[in-house]
Amino acid sequence: MLLISIILQLLSGFFLGWYYIPEPGLVIELREEMFNDTRFGSEVFYMHVRGVDTIFVLSYMHILKKIYLKNYISAESDGWILGGYAFFWFHYIVALGISLSATHLSDLTLTIIANIYWSVFNNIYKTYYIIFTNKHLNIDQMTRLMVLHYFTPWYYLYLVQLHVMFCHESWDSDSGESIYEDKSGSYISWFYDAFLKEIQDAWYWTLFVFVYFWLHHFNGSTVNYFFFERWNISELDEIRFYGVAPHWYFRPLMGLLVISPTHYEGLMWMALFFVLLTFLPIIYNWYNVYNKHVPTIPMQNSLIQTFAFIIFMMSLYCSASMLPCGRYYYEPEGGYVGNPWVKFSYQYIYLYMAWFVHHLDLVDHYIFQFFQTFVRKCLKLYKKNIKIAKNTVSKFINFSNINKSYYGLVFNNKNYDLNLKKK
Secondary structure, three states, X not given: OHHHHHHHHHHHHHHHHHHOOXXXXXXXXXXXHHHHHOOOHHHHHHHHHHHHHXXXXXXXXXXXXXXXXXXXXXXXXXXXXXXXXXXXXXXXXXXXXXXXXXXXXXXXXXXXXXXXXXXHOOOOOOOOHHHHOOOOOOHHHHHHHHHHHHHHHXXXXXXXXXXXXXHXXXXXXXXXXXXXXXXXXXXOHHHHHHHHHHHHHHHHHHHHHHHHHHHHOOOHHHOOOOOOXXXXXXXXXXOOOXXXXXXXXXXXXXXXXXXXXXXXXXXXXXXXXXXHHHOHHHXXXXXXXXXXXXXXXXXXXXXXXXXHHHHHHHHHHHHHHOOOOOOOEEEOOOEEEOOHHHHHHHHHHHHHHHHHHHHHHHHHHHHHHHHHHHHHHHHHHHHHHHHHHHHHHHHHHHHHHHHHHHHHHXXXXXXXXXXXXXX
């Protein structure tokens, strides 16, 4: 489904590029003209706009599924690295597209990107001018962004192709099993099987979404996409908050810039997230050089690993949904102010990707060994004590039987004496 969404996004963008004129004051007016004069113009435009949300949602689902199935252990590390790099590159492409849309987010997004780019060069002179001119929307700026936004998606598609070739040549890698590749034909069988699988998954998801909204929204006009636009415009009085909040998929990155004490620390945490995600297989192998004897435990078979992964997903959701309404920021005098769950979410995300996910097998292994040894010692102690208890009970029973026979003998003797006296 993700592959189909990427292809549809490229095709819709290719169509929209024919009608785009890089003039900030005419973009919206020409867009409305395209809606009226071009057949399916509005449908293609909104498919392109909502395709960004779709690709981000499916990308996060894809990444979380691969982490849950531990494909960073079994899959090719080159393919995983290419996938992480492609995910970062998609953020860059989307930022260019938002700047080209000439909306209330465009100038803000452009300024933020230009400042990040300038910070990489340590704010030397006007090194941003080659790409970002004066860091605001103008004809020269939008022309350069239009060229970049037109060509960079093809490079992104090339990265996706390499990722698919490295990681998904054996398409059943999710289950840890390899499929038989038919080499008698001229076509690439694994790609054919993969494409069929994509179409089937897309059809199932389409049916599910259609049935869900049909059952919940009988009036078609009530189905809208404002869920993704929530809190884009908000009045904020606190310091270090932007008056206009970015889209939901950029809010975790905005949150890092807002809550970090310094600008460069925020950039460091932003870069570290993509580094940890991209080099997950290498970090895992580096941590577990001397732990090759520890077997890999599937997450679905371990309550500890499943619980840790659920907390990781909840932390991602919290970091993407709490800002800017979380009112969480950093003050030089008071320190961190606001909702502490946002802070805990960011901390757990980095701890999980940097350490937890690489040591959960080891922790699970040692916990299992501990409980196994504990149960074995308890059984051994139980058997030892039960043996002593049995011996004690048997001695007591034997002692009781001896006393009974003794008293019976005495009683019989008394009866015998009485009988003799009677005689």
